[in-house]
Amino acid sequence: MFSLDMRKYVNNARGMHWLFIVLIIGIAFYLPFLIFGAFPYNTKTNTNPVEMEKLLDGIEAVDFYAMNQYLPKSSEEIQKEIDAFETWEGGKCRFCHAVKKDDRDRMAPTLYGIFGRPAGVGNNYTYSDALINMKGNGLIWTPETLDAFILNPSNYIPGNRMRVEGIEDPEIRKLIVNYLMRESKPIKGE
Numbered sequence: 001m002f003s004l005d006m007r008k009y010v011n012n013a014r015g016m017h018w019l020f021i022v023l024i025i026g027i028a029f030y031l032p033f034l035i036f037g038a039f040p041y042n043t044k045t046n047t048n049p050v051e052m053e054k055l056l057d058g059i060e061a062v063d064f065y066a067m068n069q070y071l072p073k074s075s076e077e078i079q080k081e082i083d084a085f086e087t088w089e090g091g092k093c094r095f096c097h098a099v100k101k102d103d104r105d106r107m108a109p110t111l112y113g114i115f116g117r118p119a120g121v122g123n124n125y126t127y128s129d130a131l132i133n134m135k136g137n138g139l140i141w142t143p144e145t146l147d148a149f150i151l152n153p154s155n156y157i158p159g160n161r162m163r164v165e166g167i168e169d170p171e172i173r174k175l176i177v178n179y180l181m182r183e184s185k186p187i188k189g190e
């Protein structure tokens with residue numbers, strides 16, 4: 001009698017343990033999405049060339065990267081920009097975003113060639129509806145719109161999935177814009 005109860009208990013406990021493990025694994029997979037807005041395995045192309053042409057109608061001739069008031073003067077300034085982009089005291093943008101063409105994909109859309117690019121068109125990323133709506137509204141990333149976005153991401157695009165507190169210091173925002181001006185410049189013809 002006792003051993004039958006015991007077996008029942010063990011069987012139940014085993015079931016509970018498995019349930020617990022499945023729950024933990026489930027949470028472990030969901031957390032990065034919850035905290036960082038991350039989608040791990042994407043191979044999507046978000047915008048075809050025809051749509052892209054439409055989105056860029058009227059601004060395709062503007063070369064934002066040629067606006068050299070954004071380019072730095074000394075190596076000290078360059079280091080400051082790198083710190084602003086990469087560190088936790090700055091914008092910690094590097095934690096989530098790739099910048100160079102050959103950077104591995106990170107958990108957020110790449111910022112390669114971001115200036116002059118419509119919102120929500122980066123490949124290999126599943127955007128929030130909020131960002132896709134902004135694409136439809138004609139939002140183009142320029143030094144000004146990017147500055148306004150990182151000042152207060154959830155205010156500038158309500159419902160977007162970039163879970164980052166705004167950067168209130170205009171100097172740091174400028175350093176970040178400068179960094180992207182230099183580092184995300186697209187290679188001609190690509």
Ligand code: HEC
Pocket residue numbers: 035036037038091092093094095096097107108109111114118119120121122126127128129130131141146149150159160161162163164167176
């Ligand atoms: C915690 C991760 C994380 C950090 C840190 C982060 N981002 Fe993002 N970013 C995202 C995600 C996720 C999205 C996509 C949002 C969506 O789809 O709603 C995004 C979107 C963007 C976009 C729009 C891209 C597009 O293709 O339209 C820009 C621009 C951007 N981030 C710039 C920055 C800058 C500059 C910083 C540093 C100040 C930064 N991000 C820090 C996760 C992050």
